[in-house]
Amino acid sequence: MTAAVPRAAGRPRDERVDAAVREAAVAELLEVGYARLSIEGVARRAGVGKGAIYRRWRSKAELVFDVAVHPAEIGPPPDQGSLRADLAGLVEIIAASLGRPASAAAAPALLAELAADPELAARVDARFIDPERRLIEALLERAVARGELPDASGAELAHALTLGACFARLHLLRRPSADPDELAAAVARALGGSER
Amino acid sequence: MTAAVPRAAGRPRDERVDAAVREAAVAELLEVGYARLSIEGVARRAGVGKGAIYRRWRSKAELVFDVAVHPAEIGPPPDQGSLRADLAGLVEIIAASLGRPASAAAAPALLAELAADPELAARVDARFIDPERRLIEALLERAVARGELPDASGAELAHALTLGACFARLHLLRRPSADPDELAAAVARALGGSER
Numbered sequence: 001m002t003a004a005v006p007r008a009a010g011r012p013r014d015e016r017v018d019a020a021v022r023e024a025a026v027a028e029l030l031e032v033g034y035a036r037l038s039i040e041g042v043a044r045r046a047g048v049g050k051g052a053i054y055r056r057w058r059s060k061a062e063l064v065f066d067v068a069v070h071p072a073e074i075g076p077p078p079d080q081g082s083l084r085a086d087l088a089g090l091v092e093i094i095a096a097s098l099g100r101p102a103s104a105a106a107a108p109a110l111l112a113e114l115a116a117d118p119e120l121a122a123r124v125d126a127r128f129i130d131p132e133r134r135l136i137e138a139l140l141e142r143a144v145a146r147g148e149l150p151d152a153s154g155a156e157l158a159h160a161l162t163l164g165a166c167f168a169r170l171h172l173l174r175r176p177s178a179d180p181d182e183l184a185a186a187v188a189r190a191l192g193g194s195e196r
Numbered sequence: 197m198t199a200a201v202p203r204a205a206g207r208p209r210d211e212r213v214d215a216a217v218r219e220a221a222v223a224e225l226l227e228v229g230y231a232r233l234s235i236e237g238v239a240r241r242a243g244v245g246k247g248a249i250y251r252r253w254r255s256k257a258e259l260v261f262d263v264a265v266h267p268a269e270i271g272p273p274p275d276q277g278s279l280r281a282d283l284a285g286l287v288e289i290i291a292a293s294l295g296r297p298a299s300a301a302a303a304p305a306l307l308a309e310l311a312a313d314p315e316l317a318a319r320v321d322a323r324f325i326d327p328e329r330r331l332i333e334a335l336l337e338r339a340v341a342r343g344e345l346p347d348a349s350g351a352e353l354a355h356a357l358t359l360g361a362c363f364a365r366l367h368l369l370r371r372p373s374a375d376p377d378e379l380a381a382a383v384a385r386a387l388g389g390s391e392r
Contacts, residue, residue, distance in 0.1 A: 183353075
């Protein structure tokens with residue numbers, strides 16, 4: 001029988017490991033770039049074993065996607081009272097996420113991995129892309145309930161327009177980030193929403 | 197004094213070299229990928245000297261961008277009679293260009309190069325991105341002349357929405373290409389254009 005070990009104050013161990021790995025992965029990404037980042041290097045920097053990382057993330061690509069590109073957990077943003085305002089909240093989240101230096105460093109290499117590995121792409125879709133689309137569907141359902149839209153069928157279009165415009169400005173056109181309100185108003189009009 | 201050499205029938209030599217290099221670059225890209233593609237390999241496959249390539253393209257990235265991503269020369273598409281129809285023509289060009297296998301193979305690596313090399317990015321902007329935006333401005337000016345738009349100030353927004361939505365569907369969301377008419381109608385509404 002082992003005596004109960006008093007818990008360290010603060011966050012539980014699991015959460016501390018998680019945070020340490022995330023911080024180490026971002027630091028490695030910025031220091032050595034995606035191609036030279038390794039799970040071993042991240043583990044060493046975080047002071048954990050490789051197993052602790054592989055228990056949480058299935059591959060380097062998934063770890064980097066999680067910590068560098070996508071907010072860890074995105075729930076539906078609070079109801080702002082209109083489709084346009086809800087979309088502006090979404091644009092802010094996407095633009096902030098894509099605009100981080102770690103994301104800019106990782107995005108092109110991740111796209112290359114996704115294009116080359118359909119199974120990885122399927123897992124990323126299930127874990128990140130599909131929930132993001134469902135979140136947009138939830139925003140559109142709210143707009144339907146408010147009488148702003150006739151139906152919520154435009155979720156895929158809204159997804160492509162909001163994510164696409166943010167990504168295009170940063171990586172394809174190299175322009176300053178979109179003004180969230182301006183882009184949100186444009187997407188709301190694109191969806192056929194009444195303007196507020 | 198040298199005797200005049202009779203010209204081979206068909207395209208002039210410069211044009212034939214150009215076409216041979218373009219074909220060789222696409223073939224190399226599909227066969228070995230962007231990272232392993234070299235100007236030397238392209239020259240060998242095209243049966244020309246490396247100088248013939250460097251006289252036309254300043255770098256591997258510019259050659260690949262030119263042959264794989266961007267249509268060689270895009271002039272303003274013919275006037276289709278409405279903003280929506282003009283935008284549909286533009287979406288078709290962009291989607292066809294991005295959807296080619298050579299483009300899918302090259303795009304992520306090119307984005308990484310552009311992010312890492314501001315001078316290359318400035319040349320790509322001047323050669324490809326700025327003309328594309330001016331082409332969109334020309335489409336919007338036509339719409340202003342028709343009374344469909346109050347002004348042509350939305351060119352950057354239209355650029356980010358059309359290019360972004362096409363790119364996002366292909367590379368970020370892994371969805372089938374947008375229906376050009378549907379996306380064009382959405383962008384026309386986003387710009388505040390009257391629907392036709």
